Amino acid sequence: MPFKTFAAFVGPSIFMMLLFIAFPLASVFSQSFHVTQPVYEIVEVETCTPGFLTQTCITEEKSVPKLDENGELIKIRRFVGLQSYANVLELGRAKEALATGSWQAFQNIDFWKALRFTLTFTLITLPLVLGVGLLIALVINNASARVRGPVIFVSLLPFIITPVIGALSINWLFRGDGILTATLEWWLARDIAMFAQAWTIEILMMLYRVWHVAPFAAIVFYAGLQTVNQDSLESAVIDGASRWQRLRYVVIPHLMPLIVFVTMIHLMDSYRVFEEVVGFSSQGHVISLQWLTYDFLIPDQAGNRSISRASASAMLTMIGIVLLLIAPLRRTWREHKGGH
Amino acid sequence: MKLKHLLLAGVASLLGTGAMACSFENTVPLKSLSAGFEAWKVVTDAMAECGNFEASLDQEFKEKQPAAFAANPSLYHIGGVANATLIPLLNEGTIRPLDDLIAKYGAGIKPNQMIKIDGKTYAIAMMVNAQHLMYREDILNDLGIAAPTTYAEMMAAADKIKAAGVVDYPIGGTFKTGWNLAEEFVNNFLGEGGEFFGEGNMPNINNAQGMAALEVMKALTAYMDPEYLVSDSTYVQQQFQQGKIAMANLWASRAGAMNDAAESQVVGKVTMAAAPMGSAAPASSLWWDGIVIAANITDEEAEAAFKVAMEGLKPDVIAANNDAAVWLVDGFTAGPLAAGAAATAAAGARPYPASGPMGIMHTALGNGIAAYLNGDKDAATTLADIEAAYTTAAKEAGLVK
Numbered sequence: 001m002p003f004k005t006f007a008a009f010v011g012p013s014i015f016m017m018l019l020f021i022a023f024p025l026a027s028v029f030s031q032s033f034h035v036t037q038p039v040y041e042i043v044e045v046e047t048c049t050p051g052f053l054t055q056t057c058i059t060e061e062k063s064v065p066k067l068d069e070n071g072e073l074i075k076i077r078r079f080v081g082l083q084s085y086a087n088v089l090e091l092g093r094a095k096e097a098l099a100t101g102s103w104q105a106f107q108n109i110d111f112w113k114a115l116r117f118t119l120t121f122t123l124i125t126l127p128l129v130l131g132v133g134l135l136i137a138l139v140i141n142n143a144s145a146r147v148r149g150p151v152i153f154v155s156l157l158p159f160i161i162t163p164v165i166g167a168l169s170i171n172w173l174f175r176g177d178g179i180l181t182a183t184l185e186w187w188l189a190r191d192i193a194m195f196a197q198a199w200t201i202e203i204l205m206m207l208y209r210v211w212h213v214a215p216f217a218a219i220v221f222y223a224g225l226q227t228v229n230q231d232s233l234e235s236a237v238i239d240g241a242s243r244w245q246r247l248r249y250v251v252i253p254h255l256m257p258l259i260v261f262v263t264m265i266h267l268m269d270s271y272r273v274f275e276e277v278v279g280f281s282s283q284g285h286v287i288s289l290q291w292l293t294y295d296f297l298i299p300d301q302a303g304n305r306s307i308s309r310a311s312a313s314a315m316l317t318m319i320g321i322v323l324l325l326i327a328p329l330r331r332t333w334r335e336h337k338g339g340h
Numbered sequence: 341m342k343l344k345h346l347l348l349a350g351v352a353s354l355l356g357t358g359a360m361a362c363s364f365e366n367t368v369p370l371k372s373l374s375a376g377f378e379a380w381k382v383v384t385d386a387m388a389e390c391g392n393f394e395a396s397l398d399q400e401f402k403e404k405q406p407a408a409f410a411a412n413p414s415l416y417h418i419g420g421v422a423n424a425t426l427i428p429l430l431n432e433g434t435i436r437p438l439d440d441l442i443a444k445y446g447a448g449i450k451p452n453q454m455i456k457i458d459g460k461t462y463a464i465a466m467m468v469n470a471q472h473l474m475y476r477e478d479i480l481n482d483l484g485i486a487a488p489t490t491y492a493e494m495m496a497a498a499d500k501i502k503a504a505g506v507v508d509y510p511i512g513g514t515f516k517t518g519w520n521l522a523e524e525f526v527n528n529f530l531g532e533g534g535e536f537f538g539e540g541n542m543p544n545i546n547n548a549q550g551m552a553a554l555e556v557m558k559a560l561t562a563y564m565d566p567e568y569l570v571s572d573s574t575y576v577q578q579q580f581q582q583g584k585i586a587m588a589n590l591w592a593s594r595a596g597a598m599n600d601a602a603e604s605q606v607v608g609k610v611t612m613a614a615a616p617m618g619s620a621a622p623a624s625s626l627w628w629d630g631i632v633i634a635a636n637i638t639d640e641e642a643e644a645a646f647k648v649a650m651e652g653l654k655p656d657v658i659a660a661n662n663d664a665a666v667w668l669v670d671g672f673t674a675g676p677l678a679a680g681a682a683a684t685a686a687a688g689a690r691p692y693p694a695s696g697p698m699g700i701m702h703t704a705l706g707n708g709i710a711a712y713l714n715g716d717k718d719a720a721t722t723l724a725d726i727e728a729a730y731t732t733a734a735k736e737a738g739l740v741k
Contacts, residue, residue: 037738038431040696048456049423049691050465050628050668055452056691063541063696063739064431071433071635087732108717108725110707176567176575196566198714284517284569284710295707301519302699303406303428304737 032084032311036077038065084312088292111313114289115320121206121288122270122324128210129266130259133217138247140218141225152219159215167279170208171195198285205276205286213269217262224258225251257335260328267324272317289317362390362651368644370394373401373408374420377593379467379629379665387418387652401425409434414634417645422629423694424702426455426463431696435462435632441646448655453668455630465630466653467593467665470615470689471514471527472624472680474580474595475587477611479506491556491616491623494587498563501586511563512585515713516572522706523625527589528553530625530690531618541697541739543730545705546723552619554712554719561713569710581605589615589623592681596663599677612680614687622684625692628668697730697739704730 040063048057066074090109097105107113136155143151158166173180174194185192194200228251236246252259274290277283283291296310369392374380376397384395398404401420406428408415414434421429429435437460442449446464455463473488480487480497483504488494498510514520529536534549561568565579577594579585581604597603598610615624631649633642651657655671662673666681674682708726711717717725734740 035736035738037736040738046456046458048454049626050452050455050468051626051685051691055454057456065696067433073432084736087736104716108711108721175570176565193566195570196568281516281518281570283707284521285714299403299406299428300699300703301402301424301427302694302696303431304696304699304733304739306733306736308736309732 028311028314031307032315033079033081034077035080035084035308036075039074039076040065080308084308085316088309088312088316110287110292111289111316114287114292117202117286118271118273118289118320120202121209121273122267125206125209125213125270126263126266128206129213129217130262132210132214133262134221134255136214136218137221137225140222152222155218156215158212159219161212163212163275164279166212167208167275170204171280174204195280195282195285201280201282201286205273205280205282208276209270209273213266217266220258220262221255224255228254257332260332264325264328267328268321271321271324289313289320293317362386362648364390364647364651366390366392366644366648368392368641370418370641370645370648371416372396372418372420373398373405373416374418375399375401375422375629378596379593379661379667380420382657382661382664383466383652386654386657387648390648390651393648405429406432406434409634409636412636413638414636417634417637417641418649419632419634420629421463421632422469423627423692424699426632427694427696427699429632430457430462434635436635436642437462438464438633438646441633441643445643445647445650448650448653448670450668450670453630455628463630463632464649464653465628465668467629467667467669468681468685469591469593469627469629469666470624470681470684471523471589471591472615472622472684473587473613474590474598474610474680475613476507476583476606476609478609479586482506487611487613488587489614489617491560491618494616495559495563498587502563507586508584509563509565509579510586511560512571512576512579512588512590513560513564513568514571514573514576514588514590515557515561515564515568516575517569517710518706519702520572520706521569521709522702524557524589525553525705525709526692526702527615527623527625528556528618530693531615531621531623533618533620536693536701537697540741541734543701543727545701546720546727550723551719554709554722556623557709558713569713578603580610592666592678593664595677595680596665599663612677612683614680614683615689617687622687622689624684624689626685626689627692629665696737697734700733700737700739701730704733 042061043064044059045062045064046057046059048055068074088111090111093109094106094112097109107116140148140151140155172178175181181192181194194204232250233246236250241249272290273288274294277286277288277291293310293313296306296313299305371394372384372387373396374384376399380397384397387393388395396416402425405419405421405425409419409429410432419429419435438446439461442454442461449464453465454461455465473494475487479501483500485497485500488497494511501507501510513524515524529545529549532549532552534547534553535544538544565571571579573591573594576585576588576590577597580588580590580598583605592612595612599607601607615622617623631653633645633649637645653669655669658667658669658671659673662675663677666674666678704726708722708729711725712719712722731740
């Protein structure tokens, strides 16, 4: 292909990637090393607010940001180095907690609390998603052609639901005397509060994520199952291989590249676990790294937001994902080299 | 196109059935952004009668408002704000003083409604709101319990109600982690007479008042639904309506819902009283909601916006929706539903101490208190950690040196 044609084809997508991925990333990277703040001056202000019948007026010293002649906020931007990272990681406190051997104290630090949950969540849901996905794929593959369409449709449904909406529905099913909690209470004949302690919320979150993502794994595996070499399977049957042995020694090795692919996608997605925290309003018990970033970023009622710490936290999340992906990537790389 | 016209006509005819038609025909296209609760719906519906008016009712309005008003021209003309959400608009100079407009068109505005900063009026308050005690009068009467006036009495009453087993949980609380939980602490801390900040915006909560506030909150949770950390105002309101709780320190704006026969099973059984008394003041803080006009719009637009806003706050609009809020506007008759807010104010409840630093403090409290209630930290560590979190954020915002 002539270079010009090639450039015309990939140009737009490179432009989009620069605009929507590279540029924001560079901007976040730069913001994580800077702090931008208004210039405050202390002035005495009299504020009158309504009481029930009469007004209350108070005069007090308030920090008021300075405006320039155009009425715009004066803002200064300072380089702070790794300060924002230090504020997020709180390494000093973490070390101190670990030195005293107190896991509880360590888990009272937001970042490490969030990291603990994020990693648990990611690593526990991964095998479940792969296993359940493979199971669904095998069921679809073995279903008779007549019902296959409807079975695929039904098993894909959870994946179609918007994540936040799905999480909210689970919340409502289990919250207070929600339908499923009420059923469980009746069945076990005891009072159950699913949202009163961390571990029940964590189990619900993981179940929800597996329910939501397994169909994606299933559809990928199902596609892979269509290309399994039938001759190998037949020879395996002739050699007397059981159903399990055929799965273990013929089907799974064939699906391996797809399993690595689903693993990578799942690691990337679940390390950014967020919808579950919001949907279950679990932040009193359980928080995730992505939620922490969001919490820094969202303005409080007086309009303050911690953009520098949010940027630092976002960069740390990215680093975490890269670390997690190293193992599957190395595997793919080795196979790629070995295959040629 | 035709279908759209038909739909619009249909909507217009539905709206037109109200008896509170606007007194003039508005020709300037106007937009408003406010919170989405009942009172704002009432007021913006009345404004819409004037024509060319579009209201955004959004419970998350506080995240949009500062940026939307900072745009030039501003994306909205009229804003709905409360004590706290006024601060960013005021700080960035994106709302205009209203004194000229009040002199021209604001004859019906009472002095009490004008929010003045250094003598200039920046907002027109329309209602006050505060958390105050609501209790099931029938249950307390049956058990021979006098109406509680402090948290200690409230918990003594709760013990008796628990023993009698008449409701699922004696006490309800808006303890949802985040804004709600922090607001409960603010109420109790003010009730103990605490001051949030010292010199130079330094935090001042790790003290006896802070301890007292945390301890009373923890003591209350023993009488609550164990899922209190996910209970917001709407959830507590529903627990009341379904007869699952007997007492709560709940928002005045939720009082009307208790007597809404379509939702409530306890119509006429809930009595409004003053917020429980702390050692210095009632455990509550006074809030107001009101209207501001953007700075980055033409004077002509501002004039139209102000006139339309005044139509929304007409006495007959308020009179027709008397129970939707504790209104400050003429036309309101304080009924039994407003008694709790009135008694709380009369007992000396302090206004919510809204400011830039307080916004950060509120967030730090909202994130930090759950660990104490869960038993992960003791009270002193919790308060120290919240102060540390506040200081980090306030330094980043430039409020603390």
